[in-house]
Amino acid sequence: MFSEQLSKKxxxxxxxxxxxxxxxxxxxxxxxxxxGYLSEEVIADLxxxxxxxxxxxxxxxxxxxMLHTKPMGKYHVQVCTNISCMLRGGEELLxxxxxxxxxxxxxxxxxxxxxxxxxxxxxxxxWAPAVQxxxxxxxxxTPARMDKVLDTYAKKAKQ
Amino acid sequence: MADLVSHPDEIKVVSSRFGKGxxxxxxxxxLDGYKAVRKALDMTPDAIxxxxxxxxxxxxxxxxxxxxMKWSFVPKESAKPKYVLVNGxxxxxxxCKDRLILEHDPHAVIEGVMIAGLAVGAQKGYIYIRGEYRxxxxxxQKAIDxxxxxxxxxxxxxxxxxxxxxxxHTGAGAYEVGEESALMESLEGKRGIPxxxxxxxxxVGLWGGPTxxxxxxxxxxxxxxxxMGGQKFADFGPPKNGGTRLFCLSGHVNKPGVYEMPLGYPMxxxxxxxxxxxxxxxxxxxxxxxxxxxxxxxxxxxxxxxCDFDSFAKTGGFLGSGGxxxxxxxxxxxxxxxxxxxxxxxxxxGWCIPCREGTDWLKKTLTRFHSGGGVKKDIDNINxxxxxxxxxxxxxxxxxxxxxTISIVQKWRQEFEDHLEGRxxxxxxxxxxEPAFA
Numbered sequence: 001m002f003s004e005q006l007s008k009k010x011x012x013x014x015x016x017x018x019x020x021x022x023x024x025x026x027x028x029x030x031x032x033x034x035x036g037y038l039s040e041e042v043i044a045d046l047x048x049x050x051x052x053x054x055x056x057x058x059x060x061x062x063x064x065x066m067l068h069t070k071p072m073g074k075y076h077v078q079v080c081t082n083i084s085c086m087l088r089g090g091e092e093l094l095x096x097x098x099x100x101x102x103x104x105x106x107x108x109x110x111x112x113x114x115x116x117x118x119x120x121x122x123x124x125x126x127w128a129p130a131v132q133x134x135x136x137x138x139x140x141x142t143p144a145r146m147d148k149v150l151d152t153y154a155k156k157a158k159q
Numbered sequence: 160m161a162d163l164v165s166h167p168d169e170i171k172v173v174s175s176r177f178g179k180g181x182x183x184x185x186x187x188x189x190l191d192g193y194k195a196v197r198k199a200l201d202m203t204p205d206a207i208x209x210x211x212x213x214x215x216x217x218x219x220x221x222x223x224x225x226x227x228m229k230w231s232f233v234p235k236e237s238a239k240p241k242y243v244l245v246n247g248x249x250x251x252x253x254x255c256k257d258r259l260i261l262e263h264d265p266h267a268v269i270e271g272v273m274i275a276g277l278a279v280g281a282q283k284g285y286i287y288i289r290g291e292y293r294x295x296x297x298x299x300q301k302a303i304d305x306x307x308x309x310x311x312x313x314x315x316x317x318x319x320x321x322x323x324x325x326x327x328h329t330g331a332g333a334y335e336v337g338e339e340s341a342l343m344e345s346l347e348g349k350r351g352i353p354x355x356x357x358x359x360x361x362x363v364g365l366w367g368g369p370t371x372x373x374x375x376x377x378x379x380x381x382x383x384x385x386x387m388g389g390q391k392f393a394d395f396g397p398p399k400n401g402g403t404r405l406f407c408l409s410g411h412v413n414k415p416g417v418y419e420m421p422l423g424y425p426m427x428x429x430x431x432x433x434x435x436x437x438x439x440x441x442x443x444x445x446x447x448x449x450x451x452x453x454x455x456x457x458x459x460x461x462x463x464x465x466c467d468f469d470s471f472a473k474t475g476g477f478l479g480s481g482g483x484x485x486x487x488x489x490x491x492x493x494x495x496x497x498x499x500x501x502x503x504x505x506x507x508x509g510w511c512i513p514c515r516e517g518t519d520w521l522k523k524t525l526t527r528f529h530s531g532g533g534v535k536k537d538i539d540n541i542n543x544x545x546x547x548x549x550x551x552x553x554x555x556x557x558x559x560x561x562x563x564t565i566s567i568v569q570k571w572r573q574e575f576e577d578h579l580e581g582r583x584x585x586x587x588x589x590x591x592x593e594p595a596f597a
Contacts, residue, residue, distance in 0.1 A: 017326075017347075017348075017366075021349075022347050022348045022366075025290075025328075025330060025345060025348060026329045026331075028331060029329060029331045059350065060348065062350075063350035063351060064290070064331035065331075065333065065505075066290045066331040067332070082252045082498070082502055083252050083253060083410070083447065083495065084252065084409035084410055084482075084484055087410040087490065088409075120250070120334065121251070121252040121253070122291050123249050123250065123254065123255045123257075123289070123291065125252070125254065125407055125409035125482060125484070126255050126408060126415045126416045127162065128410075132291065135293035136294075137294075
């Protein structure tokens with residue numbers, strides 16, 4: 001299911017706390033990073049590792065907005081439109097991304113390259129408007145700069 | 160990654176190592192790193208707590224609770240292990256300071272955790288970093304590994320025979336987890352539903368053990384306090400508001416950025432001198448003084464305000480998290496109130512009814528209002544709904560949603576009236592209003 005490296009990391013993580021389930025949230029995130037999303041198989045595997053039922057794991061997943069149970073794009077574009085970003089053009093940036101990528105909030109392109117999400121504050125307020133593509137921050141953006149960012153990822157995918 | 164800024168009025172304490180390569184443990188040691196914890200190892204727990212009390216350090220997460228006092232609530236004897244928990248779930252809109260600390264000075268946080276541990280008798284510390292800050296988790300993982308490799312962490316810290324373990328942890332996207340009891344639930348691998356208090360975390364916290372929970376900036380201040388002495392730190396600010404804090408300037412200012420100012424610094428200077436004034440030469444309309452959950456200030460109020468906890472408390476407001484968001488004269492306050500409520504509605508966990516229903520109805524009403532579908536009695540209704548959330552929710556998220564809403568509807572009532580009778584938003588040139596009931 002997981003790479004040997006991640007599997008080993010999980011084995012260590014469950015020992016970092018007095019209870020195994022304490023490692024669950026980071027494990028879910030790391031599993032998602034490797035597999036792409038939290039599939040039924042991933043959930044079943046993790047549930048065993050932390051000695052919970054699959055239902056209990058799903059119960060946790062639904063609380064956290066970064067955890068996805070459906071495949072996302074290879075590059076997940078997360079546009080912040082919260083107050084600091086909104087004041088500096090975050091909403092316009094989101095509209096721009098929608099038309100440029102041809103998808104809406106929480107949608108994925110047919111070829112699976114990009115997905116888009118309007119997100120809440122990502123902690124880049126002083127460098128607004130900001131976007132996260134997967135985990136990478138892109139700050140002080142304009143629609144033109146956003147195009148460059150998206151182009152860079154599109155090129156990267158072809159390599 | 161994020162750009163660093165500077166202003167002559169700054170007093171760089173917590174930010175003193177920013178941009179100096181202090182993520183490298185040897186460089187950190189060169190810059191007086193890990194001296195404070197060695198000093199603390201030779202002190203009694205009470206002496207450490209007293210030093211922090213002298214500094215009048217208050218929680219930098221937003222609540223401003225005196226740190227030394229918080230530590231003193233932890234019982235001396237405990238059958239269960241005690242813990243130190245670092246709240247790095249920075250997600251209050253407008254706040255981006257802990258990110259810089261974790262990026263530039265991760266060892267200061269580790270050192271702060273260790274000193275807190277020595278003060279309360281804990282042997283384990285957990286550093287919880289929000290999921291979005293993945294690159295900071297990598298930095299922190301390396302910092303912790305390096306500290307273990309040097310023997311600073313582990314079974315015999317600095318050869319003192321004492322034991323201290325430090326672990327990293329990450330969230331996965333949840334604002335509410337920034338509330339301390341929800342933070343503990345999340346660390347225990349559960350949904351971040353807040354716990355009822357009392358008992359407070361200092362008595363019954365993580366896995367039932369006494370737990371000290373502090374913000375990243377609070378703990379990063381502690382090593383500096385130990386080295387310079389509590390009194391010197393206290394003297395940077397007005398009485399009972401010791402030290403400096405990181406202010407995150409954002410919104411309509413010419414020089415947004417994170418600046419370390421002494422507490423009590425005038426808001427007017429912060430906006431016009433440090434922040435370089437309002438963008439495009441416009442006039443100031445409003446200021447969010449400390450993250451979106453604080454009462455907004457009008458321009459007239461803001462320029463009279465000093466940025467310390469007690470000056471705000473005197474006016475019935477909150478200094479908050481240090482996230483100063485500046486709004487120019489062309490900002491639609493109805494739209495702003497709507498965006499704030501959209502956030503809280505999204506983040507409400509639904510556990511308690513006043514918050515779940517209150518945020519939802521307020522979002523619906525504000526959406527309708529901003530698109531021109533509002534009626535006059537809605538204005539009072541917004542205020543009434545928000546007032547009825549105050550103090551009636553399980554955790555402070557309900558208050559956080561109500562507070563900005565109340566201040567906006569009370570201070571900018573005219574703007575709500577300007578949206579009445581199907582009129583389009585006067586601040587937007589969109590022409591035809593959007594359909595209501597979105």
